Each structure stands twice: as C-alpha cells, then as structure tokens.
Amino acid sequence: MRLGGRLAAAIEVLEDIETRNRPAADAMRDWGLSHRFAGSGDRAAIGNLVYGALRRKDAAAWLFGESSPRALVLGSYLLENGLNVDALTASIAGDSFAPPPVTEAERANVTSKNVGEMPEIARANAPDWCLPLVQQAFGDDWVRESEALCERPPLDLRVNTLKSTRGKVLEALETHGAEAARIAHHGIRIPAINGNGRHPNLQSTPAFQDGWFEVQDEGSQIVAELAGAAPGMQVLDFCAGAGGKTLACSARMQNQGQIFAFDADPQRLQPIHDRVQRAGCRNVQVVSQAARLAELEGHLDLVLVDAPCTGSGTWRRRPDAKWRLTQLQLDTRMAEQAAILDDVARYVKPGGTLAYITCSVFDQENGEQVQGFLSRNPGFRLADHAALWQDRFPAASLNKIRTGANGGITLSPATTGTDGFFFALLEKSVD
Numbered sequence: 001m002r003l004g005g006r007l008a009a010a011i012e013v014l015e016d017i018e019t020r021n022r023p024a025a026d027a028m029r030d031w032g033l034s035h036r037f038a039g040s041g042d043r044a045a046i047g048n049l050v051y052g053a054l055r056r057k058d059a060a061a062w063l064f065g066e067s068s069p070r071a072l073v074l075g076s077y078l079l080e081n082g083l084n085v086d087a088l089t090a091s092i093a094g095d096s097f098a099p100p101p102v103t104e105a106e107r108a109n110v111t112s113k114n115v116g117e118m119p120e121i122a123r124a125n126a127p128d129w130c131l132p133l134v135q136q137a138f139g140d141d142w143v144r145e146s147e148a149l150c151e152r153p154p155l156d157l158r159v160n161t162l163k164s165t166r167g168k169v170l171e172a173l174e175t176h177g178a179e180a181a182r183i184a185h186h187g188i189r190i191p192a193i194n195g196n197g198r199h200p201n202l203q204s205t206p207a208f209q210d211g212w213f214e215v216q217d218e219g220s221q222i223v224a225e226l227a228g229a230a231p232g233m234q235v236l237d238f239c240a241g242a243g244g245k246t247l248a249c250s251a252r253m254q255n256q257g258q259i260f261a262f263d264a265d266p267q268r269l270q271p272i273h274d275r276v277q278r279a280g281c282r283n284v285q286v287v288s289q290a291a292r293l294a295e296l297e298g299h300l301d302l303v304l305v306d307a308p309c310t311g312s313g314t315w316r317r318r319p320d321a322k323w324r325l326t327q328l329q330l331d332t333r334m335a336e337q338a339a340i341l342d343d344v345a346r347y348v349k350p351g352g353t354l355a356y357i358t359c360s361v362f363d364q365e366n367g368e369q370v371q372g373f374l375s376r377n378p379g380f381r382l383a384d385h386a387a388l389w390q391d392r393f394p395a396a397s398l399n400k401i402r403t404g405a406n407g408g409i410t411l412s413p414a415t416t417g418t419d420g421f422f423f424a425l426l427e428k429s430v431d
C-alpha cells in the first residue's frame, strides 16, 4: 500500500472507533481481518496514523477547522510531518485508494493557521471535562505535561535479575537499539519509533523466552522499586492483575520471603502463572479467593495496592482510552480506591508499610485519596518521599519528580520520561 491507501484505511478505522465507541486495538484487529492482503508494514503504518490522530485529536481539529475522522487523520499527519499540504497532495495524487484530495476550503483552513499560535486547549489534546483535573495536577506546567502525554511512547523492559543482568540483555538486544534506562536500575529502553515503523516483537526472542526480561514501563519499575520489597519480607500484592509489580518485587527479594499475589478478578490473574514460571520466581503464591487472605491480617511487612484507576498516565499508549473516559468512571474508580485502601490497612503489621500506586496523574485518585485514607486511619502516616527518592535513586535528580502538596511522588512523560504514575508510602505505627 502507498501513503494514500494507508491514510484512507486510517480514516476508515477511526470512523469505526468513533461511531461504535470501541477500543482502537479492536478496530485495528477487525480491519486487519477484513483486509488480509495488507502486510505487517502497512498495518504498522496505519496503526501509527490512527494512534497519531487519537493522540492529537484537538490539535488536528483546530488545524482543519473540523473534527471528522478525515480531518483528524490528515491533520495529525500534517502536524507530525511538517505541515506541507502541497507535499501531501503530491504524494497521494494518482493513487486510486487515496482519500479525496485536500479541498480548497481545507487548504485555506490549514494554511491560515500558525502552529505557534495554537490555543493551549488544542495543544493539550485532552477531553474538556478533564482539563481542570490536568490543570490541578500540574499547575502552570499543565500544557507541557499534556503535550508530553501525546508523544509516542518508548518500549521499556525490566531486566529480571533472578536470571540475567542488564549488560547481558543489552548485548542480546543490541540490534534493536536498546539502551540503559535513565532512572530504573534494571531498566532498558528502546526509544519511541518515528515514522512508519513499530517496535520489534521482543517476546519472540530467546532472551525473553528464557525469562531474562519483562516488558514494563520504566515508571512501573520505579514505583515497584520505591515500594521497597526486600529479601525475607512478607508481602501482599493486593491488586496483582497480570503480575507486573509482583514479578518486580520477587526479583528485588531475590526469591527470599513470600509474596501473596491477589486480585478480585481471577481472570486478570491468569497470565501470572506462566510469567512467574518463566521468570524463575519461587516466592510467589497466587491467591484467587479473598477468604484465604484472612490469616495474613496484621502480619505483612508490605502491602502493595496498584489500584484500579482511570489510567490517565498511560494516554501515550492508549490515546483512545482518554476520549472514552467519563466522569462516572472517575467517580467509580475513586470509590474503589478508597474502599480498597481502607480494606487492606488491616493486613499491614505494626511498623509495616502500605504502598499506594496508580497509573493516573489526577490528584483526585492520588494525593486526595492518600489524605482521605490518613484522615480515616490515624494509625498510618506518610513517609518522607524526598528522602525515599534520594535513598533509592541517588543518581536521579530530585528536581525531576513532583512531590505533590498532598504528599507522594508523581512521575510523568514530561518530568521522568515515563508513563504517568503516582506513588505514596504509608507507614503503620508500631502500637
């Protein structure tokens, strides 16, 4: 397929996403099934066009003066590739699969715009109802932070120190442009892909099959390191899901001590069994029934709550999710977070810690949750997060992170170059 056909396909996929309000991955998969002639290069390029349009929906709509799928795909393509309408027109001319050429009205709209004067709201590319939340979270930096949440993400890996070293994995993945992560001690990064390509499928490499590394955003690795699981500890990962944090904790614990991996949804836990085996984790017990946790009450050194959240910190990777997010979903997640925090407090032993994590940047799900929990549970207090950061990541400047007014640490694409994450450590008093 040439550029014209790919643009037309991206418009078709975006129409499907918008009219049926469905996830981009599902629409892309269905398009692939009904266009089996399209090769992997075409699919990657079309995926990039679709995700690009979703990441910069408002900016593209501002450029074209309308928000049809065509305007969003062509507009975001122009924004990513230097705004040359003539070059675009020339490159799709004579391609019978291309969308209709840029009209005079469209051209007039685009050429009348000066990208340097794009309104802040269009640069932010976030749903209107979320703007106050983003502004509250980032203060004067809200536009820069929002723009960074629209960038293409890198591919991050966590080296599994139970089986390998960063040096060995870097060597094994040398041809893929792998480099050491800037902050996470065992992190490896393959930078974001520009243009048409996509990241390699590293899950098919012998190094992955042998359990040398996991795919995990660097922010997720950092919060797992901050939680501080150590050899010999008794740990509960209360929202374990597929086990990303469980595996990271197990490696930190060098297989000594015990991690109980629980999730309210047993289906979400399913992948953990294979992952634990591949990674060589021998101190993980998967618990799928809440009743079995009763005996742990008051005994755990560390309880990890990687809470269900809006995922607003992952908008780089799931730009479609940000447009589907609703106030009702935010309210539901906030109620769940408060209930989970209050519920797990009893598992922490006196002198133990509770680590609260979200992949959201909204203070309502982060610092405000922590403050609410502390007011309802006076036996807990907030750890000194600046000291914690210095202890775990002495080489990474403290200026890079946000320690919010309500306590805790927020990571973000603009500051730490990671997905957006929130972390708070709560210490339970000894009496």
Ligand SMILES: C[S@@+](CC[C@H](N)C(=O)[O-])C[C@H]1O[C@@H](n2cnc3c(N)ncnc32)[C@H](O)[C@@H]1O
Pocket (backbone or CB within 6 Å): 238, 239, 240, 241, 242, 243, 244, 245, 246, 262, 263, 264, 265, 268, 306, 307, 308, 309, 336, 340
């Ligand atoms: C952010 S995901 C966890 C991701 C996982 N920790 C990882 O690192 O791969 C949140 C998880 O919380 C689980 N969850 C939601 N409500 C829960 C509850 N009341 N109790 C325990 N787990 C819950 C969800 O099923 C989901 O798997």
